[in-house]
Amino acid sequence: MNGQYASLLIALPLISAFFVPLIKGLGKKAVKYYLVAITALQTGIAAWVFQQVYTSGEPIIVMAGGWKPPVGINLYIGHFAALFVLIVAAVSFMMAVFSIRAVEVEPIDKYAMLFLLLMLGATGMIATGDLFNLFVFMEITSITAYALTAYNKTGEAAEASMKYIILGGIGSSFFLIGVALIYGATGTLNMAHLAQLAGAIDPTVAQVGLALIVFGLAVEAELFPLNAWAPDAYQAAPHPITAMFSAFVVKAGLYAMARLLYIMQAAESWSSVLKMLVIMATLTVFVAEFAALRQRNVKRMIAYSSIAQIGLIALAFALGTQAGVDAGVFHMVNHAIVKALLFLAIGHVAVTLGGTSLEHFEGLGKRMPLTAFAITVGAVAAVGIPLFNVFWSKLRILLATLGAGYTWAAALVLIASVVEAVYYFRLIHTMWFAGEGGRIGEGVAVSVILLVLVALVIVIGVYPDYAWSIAQKAGSDIFNVAQYVKNVPLMGVGA
Amino acid sequence: MINELLIILFAPLVAGVIAWALDIRGIREAIGIIGAAVPLAMLAKLYSQVLDGAINHSITISGFTLQFQLNSMSWYFAAVASLVGLAMAFGMAVTSRESYEWLFALMSFTGVLGVFLSQDFVGFFLFWELMTFASFMMVLKRNRHESLKYFVLSVIGAYAMLIAIGMLYAKTGALDFASIRQALYLDAAMGTITTRETAIIFALFLTAFGVKAGAFPLHVWAPGAYSETDQSYTAFFSGALSKAGAYGFLLLYVLMGYKLYAAFGTFHDHLVFAYIIAWIGALTVIIASFLAVLQEDIRKLFAYSSVGQVGYILLAFGLGTSLGFAGGLFHVLSHAVFKGLFWLVTAAIILQTGKTQFKDMGGLAEKMPFTFAMGLIAVLSLAGIPPMAGFASKWLIYEAAIQAHMPLVAGAIFLGSALAFAYVVRFLYAVWFGQRPSDLEDVKEAPLPLLIGMAILAIPNIVFGIAPGIVTDYLNKMLGGEVVGGDYYKLVTPTGTYNALLVTVVLVLGLAIAGLIYIYGARTRRIPVTNTYQSGNPVTEEFNLSIRRNFYRPLAEALGFWLRYSFDRFYERLAGIAEDFADSLRQAFYNGNVQSYSWYLAIVLLILALWGVL
Amino acid sequence: MIGINVYLALIAIATLLSMYRVFRGPTTVDRLVAVDIMTTITAGLMVLFALYYERMIFLDVALVYAMLAFGGVIAFARYMEGGL
Amino acid sequence: MISVYYFGAITLILIGLYAVLVKKNLLKILIGLSIMETGVNLLLVSVGYVAGKSAPILSEGIGPAQAVDPIPQALVLTAIVIGVATTAMALSVAIILHEKYGTLNVEEIRRLRG
Amino acid sequence: MEEASRASKFAYTFIVLFILWLVVTASLDSQELVAGAVISLIVAALTHDVFTKAGLANLHPKRIAYAIAYIPYFLWAMIMANLDVAYRVLHPARPIRPGIVKCRTVLTSDTGKLALANSITLTPGTITLDVDEEDYFIHWIWVQDDVLGAKDDSEHVEKASEAITRPFEKFLKVIFG
């Protein structure tokens, strides 16, 4: 089949979102099942694309309108995008299933549309090969996220959304200034073309432009101190959406940052931007873990933990080494699984027991043993215990960090990890060894998904080779810019 | 094909997972014991092969090559751990009530074996973490606070190690022991790794291994963790896990010895870095022994005792001589068997009486004669009374200290032994002899599996006590020379000779005397315990100094000044400060005001601008 | 031929004066009136630009602008009048 | 030497940001954001301007050589719409906030913190 | 006035829109004409109900003739108005005597009232503040003496209407009814 059919990854969520108004008359249930069906279909397409890319070893270049880059916008579905688009689709599918149980607030049809568009936005951000198109998809993602954050229509939800909008608005404005500068200096927006021209950019322009672009994306990627919106948004959003935020929305921003950083590798002052990022990323990990330490609201606690993990990935990307990028990608995958698991399980508890404060988790091991078990596995994995998936990527990141000479960063990260272990194990203790309660039905669908995620955590933990080899390929996709440029069929423009 | 090393490594874990998943009483115990027996059996089978040459196996996982090697040293440590592990499994068959414990106990078993068998830092760290995590989970169930204390310290240690590994990796580009060793050897001459960096790496490793070994001042987790778990498991926890720390110190010599020597030189003909290790060991011995003496709870007593005993091992290794190594290595074995035995005995006592305080016990020798016999063996061994294994090893260490011209260290050994004697005597009397509280009248002998577990550990105490040459012979092979001379029954060092057989003969007489003390002593001392030390003063709880209660209180008062300085409290304070800091940070930074948040963005922009403008 | 500068100068002055009223107020309706005047002037300016750049197509822009501005002013006026 | 358009664009951006940093009323902050967006859009089109050239509509005698860069204009069209969308979202959130908190003062809208 | 038939309204709307299309496109290109016809049809179909009540009756020749005649008349009035305004703005003493007066109109159709209101707004110192049925409330920058001196309400209305609405009504009555 023609690789251009990968554009279905964009077309399907869009057309199905537009279709929702026509079926909303069928009722809430119908819309929810429709959502599940579409996300399943998207997962199928993503799996096909993944299989194509990984068997051929060649990226799929989708050229919209048939225009060759840099004249047209191209999607670049290389090893990274193929992998991550699959993750986006799969997590969306799981959360669509979870939504059946978890989302009751009206209007469900709008929820379904926004849900699909959130998936679309992240997919686009990951797939696009054009700087401005990235901005567009980023805005699709974030505006959907604003809407979904406030979806519950409580005061807190609106408050969180408001913070998200204001900070996101500042971020995207400055991102766009950066785009304007880079465009003004090169005359192109295509990433591969930019990579070719980056070396010739005036150093000041490159520095200001790159710094602004990174700044804008860092807001989306919730790096300290630009991440103040994140805990609130995570806490207030509907539970399935929180899982999506953590599993792929924020990561799409992070990926975009990494991609652009390496695209602009040839620009002067590149390494000082990296240094700045290392500092921010390390502080992100450090501050977020400490902020999680005494949280009484478990969802918020996990939110901080998620932020910290994102910081860790950012740190890996900011090292500027192949080892770092590979490790970062690996951690992205692992973290997506673990956080999807945790937020799903915690959302499940909230839906079943009516809240996410620590009291709701007392005796969970007796009341909802499977969910408690899932949370435990997620927590243990997040801490970085061997035989669980995160161990491998965390270890890789730390070795890469030390290998790049950032001993202080590694030390701070490790101190933060100690803190992380403390609050996660407190949670485990609360669930299993405090409180009592009778068993409560846990729901088949959610249980199955939880078990699948648990299995993934452990399988990758015990047999990480396959995941690691994929992560390595995806990592070189980002790191090896020369190959990227070669893969994009750039046509000659201008003199 | 499944490699033998992998079978050794993973048999316990697999058994643990199966036992946990099946969760059928009876079957799970059987599977657990089988799983725990497999390593020992395999090690026994491979014994001769190991002496001929190392057995290697490597697996590639996640892009790392994990190398395992069964050589004379790793075999030795693995065998010690497996012995204790098997005993633990028997003990747990009685004392543990949940499949949860089987999972984590056996997981930590695999972890320990992995640490000993790994020949590269990735595997080493992986199993180290696994071991830590599993043992932590064993404690978490009982006591969140103590478990977290243990875990935090362990993880700090593990992460310190990780940084050290990373630094070595950054400097040498290698993660496997052979290459690192080679690279550091070469670097000792070239000096590309500065003294400062070497010092940092050394300090980090010291922290890492020190925590696990329970070395002063990182020992504070041990009393709580050792006592707040199933005591059958503690046998393994204290008998085998702490050896991983000791093993780490050996590893330091193997990997970095030459570089450390080149970097720090010597002090009074003694390697500086070794000197540090020796003093850490000596301090640990003295402080832990003092604290052990002051405990009122059996578990706490043995916990401190364990810390102190591992201190001996470190002290021995710190001597930096072949004899020191031999002594330390021997003590690894002895401590494992006698302290493992102690814990199983404790497990039996707690299981049958439900008590842990000295004040609640007494006269149990009659009710639990076999357990008492086992306890007696442990006591003798620990107190360093011939012809137990404990004496042989301590003797070697002492000889080594003398030979190394470190009289102060030797003094520490001596003082430690005296204190050990003081606390085991108390254990002996307070628990087994004297008046039996009325609620202990129905106490019965411990169940058979537990007794088997004890026997498994008691036999080596005696065998290696009477024939220490078996061990030293092996150690000679391991250390590559005639470090300790003599034959099976006789140990000869440059400064002395110990004839175990001769001592055994003497002991037979001693045992007879002990028997007499037991038979008659127990009967004639039927007087109210509280009257014993009244000395004309009214008897209050506070000054009620019986053997069971506040027996060493005068000592505590004498040491009062020093006891005020508690590292435990210091760390707790530190943790409290960290939590308060976290709270303030959170409240101050995430203050809820979106305008502040906008300011954060502006400030970042400002920093970017300043950095660009300047 | 007086030249474009004179018109532009007049328009610039007019815009600045209106701007003053926008900032000065004192009532919201004052500001709105000033904005309304500014939009009218801007539409004229756009028409002038069309001539200056010799592009008839710019005239459409002026008309769209006038429409949108009208809608906006009406909306604000109605809001001031007593809520929407 | 920077052009008046750049200057104007930067000024708008800074005024907008100033409003965000200083004004307490949420609506004023949102207006600040809009002003900022306007500034950015102005900046973007200014970047594409070529002195002496006309709009990139190739009619009425304008050829490829007489037109300014069309890309920034295309981008700005998109950016404007995105700005409108963001503003619409923000306003509906503000409506909910006003409903639930009875105020639009951002210093009083801080139930979520810590 | 009678409400016209649907067809009449539609036809009238279509015609007006098509003419507007011609004006807006300012082109007689056949493609524009075709598109314009189609689009006008669609928009007319959607909006004719809103747009008109009288339908084709609006296209009576007399009305159109009066409408055409009204244009110069009104423009002249408007220019005069502006000169008056110029005088008041530029005069250093700022000669104003504002007030809100009430007029009464004879016009009955909505469109007529709109046209009158707009005409008033654009001419001498007057702005239509509100229209209530046949009453017009007008802000006047220089309330004339006779209006100010009126004895009672009806005289006020009479004088004010004389000064403000009458001049336009002559035309508007015919054009809009």
Added chain:
Amino acid sequence: MLKRALAIISLLIIGYWLAQGLAGVPFGEDKMLVGQYYLDHVKEQTGAVNAVTAIVVNYRGFDTLGEVTVLFIASTGVGALLWRKKRERTAKTEGSIVLTTGTRLLVPFVMLFGVYIFIHGHLTPGGGFPGGATIATAFLLLYMAFITYEIPHKAFEKTEGIVGMAYVLVGLIGLAIGGYFLYDWIWQDWKFGADNIGRLFSGGFIPIIYTIIGLKVGTELSGIIDNMLKEEVSE
């Protein structure tokens, strides 16, 4: 006060920094690379004379699809957030006859002009968005003039959905016919309007897409207006 001073100082520094960056992108100088390519080839490759439009709809079709999506999100999001069981207009004052009559007269014309704008997108500076916004202005006027007016919600929502799907379908038809998503087969394969570039019936699928966008934007903005103007009423 201190805060204001700090803000001003910080902003001045940031502004100076931005200006420094911009100094490297001199105003008014030709920096075109891809842009010049578009200008050189737009007529022959897309059949449009408005290069901006050709870029927006054709060369950079993904952007525009995204842009349409963004507005759809806004409309959906506003609808979702302001959704209440029962909502009504709460305006207190009726529009005067001047406003209502003026609105009646203007609405058809404003709509017509909106359509004009998006139909001529490939020829003039217009396009789907200004056209749609103009159409929405017509509805805004209706809302302003008549306090009980409401758009036909169901029809609007369905239109929104259908035209949105139509846009994607146009893209998918391109994929089926030409092998590329959003491939302009009308121009590339049929060469429709090649002989009359600059007249209305040209520009490949640009007018079609702009019609779609115009309708979509018109309905969406109207929907947003509707949502914003209503408040919850208790039953």
Added chain:
Amino acid sequence: MNALAAIGEALVLIGTFFYFLSALGLIRMPDVYNRMQTSTKSATLGSLGVMVGVGIWALGTDFGSAAWLVKTIAIATFLLLTNPISAHALIRAAYKSGIPLWEGSVVDKYREHLEAKEKVAEEAPAEEGGEE
């Protein structure tokens, strides 16, 4: 330079002058009602001048065509229709939002009208209540 261009330019000049006057009125007049009086009309006439002027002027250039004039007149007409409507809406908004008339104002018939209406409205519900 031809006659059409000259006429057009003259109209443009007049138009821009009225723009200026309009803005001046905004500044000079004492309150919002009187500001509207002076500025709405001038701005509208100014636009008329500018737009028609441009249309005529274009006719006198080489690129211009009748289309220019048609279009400019269309825009001017649009403004001629809408500007008074906005002015009306604004002055109504000013009055209803409670902005008082300038202190030099001599008469306010609208207030009397509103008060009379209010009185009727107050009595009306009572009557309704009585009927039911």
